[in-house]
Amino acid sequence: LAACGQDSGIDKDCFTRLWKNWIHKILHPVSAFIVVDVQNDFISGSLALINCPAKQEASAVVPVINKLLSDVKFNTVAVTKDWHPPNHCSFFDNLSLRKLGSSCKPAAEVQLFDTVTFDDKYKCQQKMWPRHCVQGSWGAELHRGLTVPNDAVIINKGINPDLDSYSGFWDNEKVSQTPLAEKLQEKGVTHVFVCGIAWDVCVGHTAQDSLDFGFSTALVADALKSVDLDETKAMSDSLCRKGAVIIDSSQVKNMV
Numbered sequence: 001l002a003a004c005g006q007d008s009g010i011d012k013d014c015f016t017r018l019w020k021n022w023i024h025k026i027l028h029p030v031s032a033f034i035v036v037d038v039q040n041d042f043i044s045g046s047l048a049l050i051n052c053p054a055k056q057e058a059s060a061v062v063p064v065i066n067k068l069l070s071d072v073k074f075n076t077v078a079v080t081k082d083w084h085p086p087n088h089c090s091f092f093d094n095l096s097l098r099k100l101g102s103s104c105k106p107a108a109e110v111q112l113f114d115t116v117t118f119d120d121k122y123k124c125q126q127k128m129w130p131r132h133c134v135q136g137s138w139g140a141e142l143h144r145g146l147t148v149p150n151d152a153v154i155i156n157k158g159i160n161p162d163l164d165s166y167s168g169f170w171d172n173e174k175v176s177q178t179p180l181a182e183k184l185q186e187k188g189v190t191h192v193f194v195c196g197i198a199w200d201v202c203v204g205h206t207a208q209d210s211l212d213f214g215f216s217t218a219l220v221a222d223a224l225k226s227v228d229l230d231e232t233k234a235m236s237d238s239l240c241r242k243g244a245v246i247i248d249s250s251q252v253k254n255m256v
């Protein structure tokens, strides 16, 4: 086919584009593995999932992810990190730095894990989390047992002090994008496999945006841990309605 492309009189760049954008995609899935927020704070730090309603041991995702990284030849591996500045709007202990929206209860009555709105230019809803994943802190480091490939694309998110970013692609208000979509598109990725922490928060929102960008999207069930099981059910139902599939890590190899 490549030879035919050169001799057929079709312009070479045109043929290369045709190949990359259509023929190769039809013949071959191009896979990306997105590992979401496998960071100390969610595993044994300030926002450890074991202390959240679902009481899940988040470190259990690490060996499952490592096995996939060694057994499966993904075209691209991306690793996201929640990477907040100290004055981030999602931190409950920063509440006094901001003005609450008029429909909110008084600041003195707001509690950890409540949702508030700020009287700022975004006016978006924000859940109050404990201080977590502060840039450069131990809690923001990836779990030491995770084997991150040398060529992994590292995506830092939640950097804007005034906006949270659950997805690895976009902030919560879709004001700005991380480089993730561009990196995947550049490599011709067709199929995305998502895993990590937390299923019902950052993993779910990442999968959602992956679908919106047009990638076939699978969630690797045994490499996911949740904050809350009701929220996980709602997230999972919503993603499945949009075409996501939920698979077991043992199935990944046959889909790449």
Ligand code: VGL
Pocket: 037, 042, 082, 090, 129, 166, 197, 198, 199, 201, 202, 203
């Ligand atoms: C996350 C809560 C706050 C997550 C990030 O990675 O799921 N959850 N920030």
Ligand code: ZN
Pocket: 082, 084, 090, 129, 132, 133, 158
């Ligand atoms: Zn966060």
